[in-house]
Amino acid sequence: MTTSQPPAMSAARVLLVDDDPYILESLGSFLELEGYDVTRAASIERAVDSLAAGRYDLVITDVSLPASSGLDLLRHVRGRQEDVEVIVITGYGTIESAVEAMKLGAFDYLTKPIIDDDVRLSVERALQRQQLLAENRRLKQALSDRYSFDNILSADHRMAKIFEVIDAVAPTRTTVLITGESGTGKSLIARAIHARSDRRDRPFVEVSCGALPDTLLESELFGHLRGAFTHAVSDKPGKFAAAEGGSIFLDEIATASPQLQVKLLRVLQERQYEPLGSTQTQQANVRVLLATNHDLGQDVRDGSFREDLYYRINVVNIHLPPLRQRISDIPLLADHFLRKFQAALGKRVGGFSAQVLECLVHYPWPGNVRELENCIERAAVLCRGEIIELEDLPPALLDHSAPPPATTLAPAHAAVHLKSALAEPERQLILAALRANDNCRQAAARQLGINRATLYKKMKKLGIQA
Template sequence: MTHNVLVVDDEPKLCDLLASALGQNSIQVFTAGNGLHALKVLECEDIDLVISDWRMPGMDGPQLLAEIKSRFPQLPVIVMTAYSTVKNAVQSMRNGAFDYIAKPFDIDELDITVSKALQFRDILKDNQRMRAELDEHQQIDSLIGDSPSFRRVLHAIDSVRESNATILLTGESGTGKEMVARAIHKHGNRADKPFVAVNCAAIPEGLLESEMFGHRKGAFTGAVADRVGRFMQADKGTLFLDEIGEMPLALQAKILRALQERVIEPVGDPRERKVDVRVIAATNKNLLDAVANREFREDLYYRLNVFPIPLPALRERVEDIAPLARHFAHTLGATAGKRFTGFSAEALQAMAHYSWPGNIRELQNCVERATIVASGAVIEEEDLPAYLFASNAGTSGALVTEGSVPADLEAALAEVEKAYILAALAQSNGVQAAAAQLIGISERSFWYRLKKLGIHVDKIVR
């Protein structure tokens, strides 16, 4: 396992010496010439250990130690000093240092001290991961349902979880693609290794390559230190590439090479790095359409589509709405200190008749609001958000019934579209980006539709 260590000293030769000594032990070394520079590195990089000089110009060792303990309380710090007195050592330990070493130091002694500090850091990270898994327990347990379409998903998960095959999860926004990816990882043969999630649509295009593969110091403006990319972070574990359909074409070729040859090249570093990563990709786009439109590489599509798992929309598994809603009410109610026994028949009927454009994510949000409003042990129809009923009423007149045809098709479709957008805006409290995500379209497309339909967000009644 590779660890990242930050060495802070105003003597460049000492930084180089420590980088050379520590680099022999699968340690990636970052360096900083002063305390302020060190804090900038800590804000950008995932550092496991800081080794800092005691006396430095500007922000000295004690000041840096205080800042680290304030901002990164679980990050171990080893203090170096040529003025190794009992007083300095005791003071540094009292202020939160893990240990101290005296200059000039013995390399073997340094290795032992660093090894102990990194073991301590690994224990803390394991504890954090276990706590995170407990937090995610609600999400993983939310793989609830007995509908035929969802049983097929559960069967697919069970079939592929022990393999290393690349998986492509498809489905509308909010159908639980990341939940499924985490369940596959947790119940597979890499469960004790990292699970690293990347939202390809949330990272600026100019930073995406560095984010994926890492970079060397000085590779571009702003690259003040080496950076480990997501592929290396997920080594031996699982890399979840969400919204893979939004990845720029230029980077798709490099992702393809990483999948085919299991090697990566950090930006600014010609040396290849081997990686052992199980990739799970997800998209709400039709990638075959994107391939036809030359927006997505055909060879990458087939490399990703080794084991496809399509996730059904919630409206396609109506029989699962009630058990999912009960599960959310139970877990969310417990968090809020409330105990719910279930939903009234009228409330369940209202939820079953709603189209849920935001799918499971929207259902959870709806139930969370209901648990806040409800005064009794049973969640009633009036406890549900008003947009459930407004959307149903707004769309019912526009839908085609047996034996009827709309006189104006464009107007009828516009009414349906408007009803969905108003429901999404109501659920997202008027936040347009969140509303766009709920109905599975881009923000630009959402803004265009607002203008086309004459919807003014500031006039929406919530």
């Protein structure tokens, strides 16, 4: 490669693909004179190798290459989902391939004979967009790193406190009671506690106490000897034995029978138990985590849950607020699930329309995060465009839509200014928080995880009167 003017350290990297040596040389030299770092490839194979070996900002490829089409290269680049733009070069009179290329996600096309000014402009614009996308992706990543704790995402200040509690309690052997409505993430929290403890390399055993009848549950937890009851045809170790050295997670603990509650109290107090039908006492080196969506305090007052057991398990209580009370988590989680499902479905859905976002933040989510996850999966499957629209939502959510606002949340690939694209969702979130807190700015600010002065400033900037 000859360069009359060495590219600067940060010169954009361009991969130029053409089987015509004259184009490779002349266009390549022109781009180098423009200050770009150019790699030339005379075949699609060479181009694919170069892409695998290095990072490029832009690919410029002829459409008609020997053996295969430049469109295949375009598909290859798009399939890698990287921030690389593609410009295709088409011969005179082959406009169909240019249209096809644009449909496949090319940024632009140039027709032969190539005119310097066209190249200059097209390359500049492609690189501007490429930088915007790369920056967008970087910001999104930084945002999700900031809000993610293992794989638990949240932007809510109360959840941030919970993450602190998890960090403090994880390395200890303390029993933790996790409460919250169904689908708020209790199981996820239990796993995070185990994963952050020094027991992480030992088993994490999950038992859903509500799923089994009392007698079976007891034998499931503590094991039994052959003949202990009618169907006990052989000895069977229980879940406490399986969790030895690790953690046991007792989900739906409120459903435990009085008899089982006694046994649990003993294992928590003395770390001992006997399998059914055995008189031999076993020692349990197991950390106990529990969850319930019941108000256990109320169950104690009603007499259905032992008070002594309640105090034994309620040493550290992590209470997960319902999703409707952490409005700032709704767009964050929706975006997270959308990315997860679009990757699984192989679709390129970039975001949500502002009306959809409005519905999402207003809907009360009785099934909490699980319901949101299912809703986004459904929408990702149904969505036919680049954006999730109202018609992709389940009917129950549509009662929570508002009159259509002026803007839509831009798809990740549209060349829009990030700030203006984020203004409308931000406005909606602030309005929702104010509504949820009867227009109390202090409470709304707290819910949004910002201070009151910031809220005032944002309200002023976004034209919100409260």
